[in-house]
Amino acid sequence: MPIGCFVSTGRSLSDAVERVRLAESLGYDAAYVTHINTRDALQVSMAYALATERIKVGPGVVPIYSRTPATMAQEAATIHDASGGRLRLGIGVSHRPVVEFWHGQSIDKPVTEMREYVGLIRAILAGEPPPEGTKWRTAFQLAGIGPFPDLPILVAALSPNMLRLAGEIADGVVLWLCNPNYIRDVVVPCVTEGREKAGKGLDGFDIVAAVPAAATDDPAAAYAAMRRDLLPYFGLPFYRAMIERSGFADDVAGFDAAGGDPAAMGAAIGDEFLGLLTAVGDEAAVRAGLQRYRDAGATSPCVGPIPRTDFDATLRAGLG
Numbered sequence: 530m531p532i533g534c535f536v537s538t539g540r541s542l543s544d545a546v547e548r549v550r551l552a553e554s555l556g557y558d559a560a561y562v563t564h565i566n567t568r569d570a571l572q573v574s575m576a577y578a579l580a581t582e583r584i585k586v587g588p589g590v591v592p593i594y595s596r597t598p599a600t601m602a603q604e605a606a607t608i609h610d611a612s613g614g615r616l617r618l619g620i621g622v623s624h625r626p627v628v629e630f631w632h633g634q635s636i637d638k639p640v641t642e643m644r645e646y647v648g649l650i651r652a653i654l655a656g657e658p659p660p661e662g663t664k665w666r667t668a669f670q671l672a673g674i675g676p677f678p679d680l681p682i683l684v685a686a687l688s689p690n691m692l693r694l695a696g697e698i699a700d701g702v703v704l705w706l707c708n709p710n711y712i713r714d715v716v717v718p719c720v721t722e723g724r725e726k727a728g729k730g731l732d733g734f735d736i737v738a739a740v741p742a743a744a745t746d747d748p749a750a751a752y753a754a755m756r757r758d759l760l761p762y763f764g765l766p767f768y769r770a771m772i773e774r775s776g777f778a779d780d781v782a783g784f785d786a787a788g789g790d791p792a793a794m795g796a797a798i799g800d801e802f803l804g805l806l807t808a809v810g811d812e813a814a815v816r817a818g819l820q821r822y823r824d825a826g827a828t829s830p831c832v833g834p835i836p837r838t839d840f841d842a843t844l845r846a847g848l849g
Contacts, residue, residue: 530823533559533831534844535589535739538568542576549577551841553584555848558824559617561589561703561737561831570606578612587617589703589737589831590685594622594636598659599669606654606671609680619703619737620646621685637664640690647682647698654680683737687771689719696723701735701829706759706768708806709825711775712738717826738827742808743838744815744846751809754836756795763798777802807835812846819847 532750534552536774560577570588577586586608591601601620609616620640629635636642642664649667652659656676659667684695685703691716692729695702702720704712716736723733731743741758743751762768763784773781783797803809808818815832822830834840 531558531735531829532819532847533557533561533585533737533829534847535831535833536577536692536833538573542568542573545573546576546580548844549584549586549822550580552844553581554845557584557832557844557848558829559585559587559737559831559840561587561617561619561739564588564591564595571579572606574616575608575611578608578615582675583615585615585617586612587683588619589739590619590621590683592622593620593643593646597667598646598662599653599667602650602653602669603671605650605680606675606677609677610674612648614677614680617681617701618650619683619685621703622691640694643684643691643716644694644698646685651678651682654678678790681735683735685715689715692716692719693723693726696720696734697727699732700733700735704736704738706762706806707738707771708775708802709821709827711771712736712822712827713825715771715774728847735829736827737829737831738821739821739833740795740808740819740830741806742815742818742832742837742843742847743810743835744812745809745838745843746811748809748814750808751835751838752800752803754796754797754838755803755807757791758836759793759798760791763794786789808832808834808847815843815846 534557536545536548552560562570562573570591574586584768605618637711645662649659653676683701684699686692686695745751769781780797780799780802784794787793787797808815819830
């Protein structure tokens with residue numbers, strides 16, 4: 530079964546490129562890069578592609594409001610062409626602080642807007658006239674490149690409605706902080722509904738789940754680092770709703786009751802939640818964590834780094 534990884538660039542792009550080369554040599558199927566306020570994820574995907582030969586690459590994920598459909602399709606086509614067809618285009622709605630304060634755009638009807646956006650970029654990539662849009666209007670068409678009708682488009686989703694849409698219109702879904710309970714109880718049923726609406730089954734649909742992982746003899750230190758990383762997410766409405774649906778409403782309530790004290794907010798994120806979410810410990814524990822995701826329905830669990838742990842060792846543990 531495929532296994533992927535998330536390789537962020539950190540301080541050094543060259544180090545990240547070497548890590549992707551390591552992942553390819555170990556047999557990883559895909560390497561994704563997150564898109565925040567550091568290096569651009571699509572350009573990093575191109576760097577990863579040009580340094581490798583087999584491994585699939587792509588953003589996990591780029592906010593749709595940061596680029597017009599025409600720009601997104603053009604960039605995707607360029608990377609797909611240069612990589613010999615290895616791009617997996619991960620896109621998502623993101624969150625209001627990112628969309629509004631960084632990009633000066635607005636999230637009005639996220640599910641409707643994602644449907645429109647995917648329809649536009651699919652048409653452009655397939656060499657077809659773009660359909661009439663409401664939020665975005667474009668007559669852009671590629672020239673001298675493509676078409677790429679089969680370029681995989683993956684949609685980031687948390688809520689049941691976005692998961693259903695991903696199942697209906699995308700080739701896969703990208704998940705972050707979705708623990709195995711949520712994948713089993715919410716993700717798989719919802720994307721199945723979407724696939725059925727499109728007259729398709731789950732075969733060929735990729736459920737890409739990021740798994741925070743660390744091969745370490747000090748799980749407590751890895752958990753402490755993970756708690757610090759999770760503080761912003763426990764304050765975001767989309768993630769809070771997902772965490773509550775997965776059975777950890779008490780952790781969210783404890784976070785809220787901490788009154789803004791970072792140490793108390795971190796302490797509210799319990800070991801049970803972290804133990805389910807992560808793959809931490811010796812090699813057997815890392816692999817067991819990944820297997821929990823597979824058993825829940827993830828088709829491509831993806832090893833992701835936990836700060837201040839040895840990610841190269843974790844990559845080796847993930848595949849052995």
